[in-house]
Amino acid sequence: xxxxxxxxxxxxxxxxxxxxxxxxxxxxxxxxxxxxxxxxxxxxxxxxxxxxxxxxxxxxxxxxxxxxxxxxxxxxxxxxxxxxxxxxxxxxxxxxxxxxxxxxxxxxxxxxxxxxxxxxxxxxxxxxxxxxxxxxxxxxxxxxxxxxxxxxxxxxxxxxxxxxxxxxxxxxxxxxxxxxxxxxxxxxxxxxxxxxxxxxxxxxxxxxxxxxxxxxxxxxxxxxxxxxxxxxxxxxxxxxxxxxxxxxxxxxxxxxxxxxxxxxxxxxxxxxxxxxxxxxxxxxxxxxxxxxxxxxxx
Amino acid sequence: xxxxxxxxxxxxxxxxxxxxxxxxxxxxxxxxxxxxxxxxxxxxxxxxxxxxxxxxxxxxxxxxxxxxxxxxxxxxxxxxxxxxxxxxxxxxxxxxxxxxxxxxxxxxxxxxxxxxxxxxxxxxxxxxxxxxxxxxxxxxxxxxxxxxxxxxxxxxxxxxxxxxxxxxxxxxxxx
Numbered sequence: 001x002x003x004x005x006x007x008x009x010x011x012x013x014x015x016x017x018x019x020x021x022x023x024x025x026x027x028x029x030x031x032x033x034x035x036x037x038x039x040x041x042x043x044x045x046x047x048x049x050x051x052x053x054x055x056x057x058x059x060x061x062x063x064x065x066x067x068x069x070x071x072x073x074x075x076x077x078x079x080x081x082x083x084x085x086x087x088x089x090x091x092x093x094x095x096x097x098x099x100x101x102x103x104x105x106x107x108x109x110x111x112x113x114x115x116x117x118x119x120x121x122x123x124x125x126x127x128x129x130x131x132x133x134x135x136x137x138x139x140x141x142x143x144x145x146x147x148x149x150x151x152x153x154x155x156x157x158x159x160x161x162x163x164x165x166x167x168x169x170x171x172x173x174x175x176x177x178x179x180x181x182x183x184x185x186x187x188x189x190x191x192x193x194x195x196x197x198x199x200x201x202x203x204x205x206x207x208x209x210x211x212x213x214x215x216x217x218x219x220x221x222x223x224x225x226x227x228x229x230x231x232x233x234x235x236x237x238x239x240x241x242x243x244x245x246x247x248x249x250x251x252x253x254x255x256x257x258x259x260x261x262x263x264x265x266x267x268x269x270x271x272x273x274x275x276x277x278x279x280x281x282x283x284x285x286x287x288x289x290x291x292x293x294x295x296x297x298x
Numbered sequence: 299x300x301x302x303x304x305x306x307x308x309x310x311x312x313x314x315x316x317x318x319x320x321x322x323x324x325x326x327x328x329x330x331x332x333x334x335x336x337x338x339x340x341x342x343x344x345x346x347x348x349x350x351x352x353x354x355x356x357x358x359x360x361x362x363x364x365x366x367x368x369x370x371x372x373x374x375x376x377x378x379x380x381x382x383x384x385x386x387x388x389x390x391x392x393x394x395x396x397x398x399x400x401x402x403x404x405x406x407x408x409x410x411x412x413x414x415x416x417x418x419x420x421x422x423x424x425x426x427x428x429x430x431x432x433x434x435x436x437x438x439x440x441x442x443x444x445x446x447x448x449x450x451x452x453x454x455x456x457x458x459x460x461x462x463x464x465x466x467x468x469x470x471x472x473x
Contacts, residue, residue, distance in 0.1 A: 028353055036353055043383070044414045045353040117352060155418070155425035156352035228425035264421045 003040035009051045014058055014138055014167055017051055021163045022140045024049040029165060031074060031113030034105045059112065059167065064089055067174050073112025073166045081106060089173050092131060092183035092201055096123040099185065102193040112166045115151075118158045121195050121225035125152055127185055129230045130201040130222035133171045139164045152229040175218055181205045182292025186285040188277055190268050197269045198278045199224040200285035204245075209294045213244035221253070221286060226261035226278045233260045236282065245290045253286060254279035300420055302427055303406040306435040310442050312394035312401045316370035317448040318438055319392065324448050328437040330430040333357070340364070341455035347379070351418045351426055356381035367454045370394060374454075384413030403435065 009024075011017040021027055028047035030036055031054075039045045053059060059074035064085045071080070071093075080086060080097035087094050100106055100114075100123055114124045115135065125148070133148045137160065148169070151159045160166065176183070183203045187196040201222045206214035219237040224230055236256040240249050258279035265271040308315060318324050322343060326335035331349040338344055343362040348355050358379035366374035374391045390407035411423060441448070 039353055042414075044417070045355070046382070047353070154429035155422040157426050157429055228421065264419070 001041055001043060003037075004043055004046040006040075006047055007049050009049060010055045011051065011053075012055050012057075014056055014165060017053060017056060018138055018140050018163060018165050020049075020051050021165065024051070027051055029053060029116065031116065032076060032109040034101070034109040034113065035117050035119075036113075053112075053165075062086060064173075068170050068172050069093075070168050070170045071111055072168050073115070074110050075112075077106035077109050077111070078103075080111060088178060090131065090171055090176065090183070092127050092185050092203060093124075093171075095183070095185035096127040096201065099123060099187045099189075099196075099199075111169065115166055115169065116158075116160065118152055118156045118229075120152075120155060120228055120230060121199075122230070123185065123187075123196075123199060123224060125230040126199055126201045126222045126224035128169060128171065129232050130203055130220040131171045132175075132220075133169050135169050136167045137161075137164045138167045143167070145170075149232070155228040176203060176205060180207070180209045180214075180293055182289040182294070184285045184288040184292070186281050186288065188281055196225055197266070198226050198263070198274055198281055200278070200281040202282065202285040202289045204240075204286065204289040204293045206290070206293045214290075214294045215242065215244055216240050216290065217242075219286065219289075221257065221282050223257065223261060223278055223282060226263045226274065228262070228264075231261060233257050233282070235260065240286065245287070250283045250287055254283040257282040300409045300411060300423060301406070302409070302424065302431070304404075304428065304431060306403045306405070306432075307397065307400060308403060308435070308439055308442065309400040312370045312396060315394060315401055315403075315438075315442060317450045318442050318446075319373060319394075320367065320450040320452040321448040322451055324438070324441055324446065328434050328441065330434060331355075337451055340451060340453040341367075343452075349426075349430065350415055351422055354414060354418070356384040356413070356415060358384070358386070363455050364452045365389075365455060366391075367452050369450070373452070381413075384411075384415050386411045386415075405431070 009020050026047050027049035030050045030052045053074055059072045061072045062083055063070040069090055077097040077100050081094050111124050114122045128148045135146045137144050146159055185201050187199040189196050203220040205218040207217050219240045221236050222232045236253045239252050258275045261275055261278045263274040322335050322337045326332050331347045334346040336344045341364040345360040347360055348357045350356055358381040360377055360379040362375050362377040364375050372393050376389045379386045388407055388409035392405045395402045
């Protein structure tokens, strides 16, 4: 099928884009066009106007400052996947990016598009929740910032208001000193290049990586496709904080996560299976993060 | 058939709240995605509402019939909505109960949804609906806290009135 007729707009600045959003009735933003085009071709979505952000250069790029990493909304998965600075400072993000779909999607798809779509199976939503990112949103009324933890509200339903554009996401790096932090983004997929059955994003900071039994100072555990929104499991995090990671604690983490998740059954993976596998993947992901924190790899 | 239920605590008494839940101007400003709302008669409302999941946001023409309005305790409505390639039918009930500090609103609804929006599945629709209902009550609470003036406008349809399905025939005879 072909999409219903629409008028195409291609602004060159973020300000122009939000002015168009304010002025046009029934307009939709287009980022990398790896989801919306399909939905429109099936005539599930029929916006009268498309505002393509492909020409807004100011929304592209990765900026690493002393205490934060800022990613422009139109930065592609490929750029994030291949960024050496991210591989050093926040390796969870390249790990999340490289596991999205296939190469052609990663060349075009963007982090802002993924956050805007808010699919609970999406990689960045879970990763950014674990990393306590903050979104900068722009409208004609100005700029506001929203913590990722407040942004995802229900299934594909977010705090993004009519006329708002996701400008960038900022992640603080202070909690993750590279010499004693490990991060992992672990996905279970039924086949390559498909949506994950479940994903577990974890980060671990230890007190002293050279100690015999390094103590976990800070743990982050978030899951994708395990609820109607990306899900952080703070009860499981506090289980392992303040002690060296042990197999007993890991078993406890798996059980806590299995209890906390609320997944929807799918054709290939029923609810019970997803609950169990969410716990198991949280455990494996956390274990790998701990290993990375206590050795010299990040 | 989808079933929804929930409870919301509100601060005012049920007598005070009744006017808010039965004033179409207040309902229009609190109802999610409501673009227009017109009171056709004390028991018939016409509305235009854009609600959906993600970028799938059909705009529904909604006809509402008030089937019970027992001041200040119970309100029941049926509604049918039509949008291109989407339809829904719902019956919703709301019961106001004294809880000592204010009022507990116990609500329930059953809905038949068909068309593109139904392809997201029941869980996704429930997730979004629960969020929208929560927002509706929060907005309603804010109106009541502000003390916005509200006038009760709704009454139950007489028993001999045709049901909502036959409404087109009824409105033709009005012309």
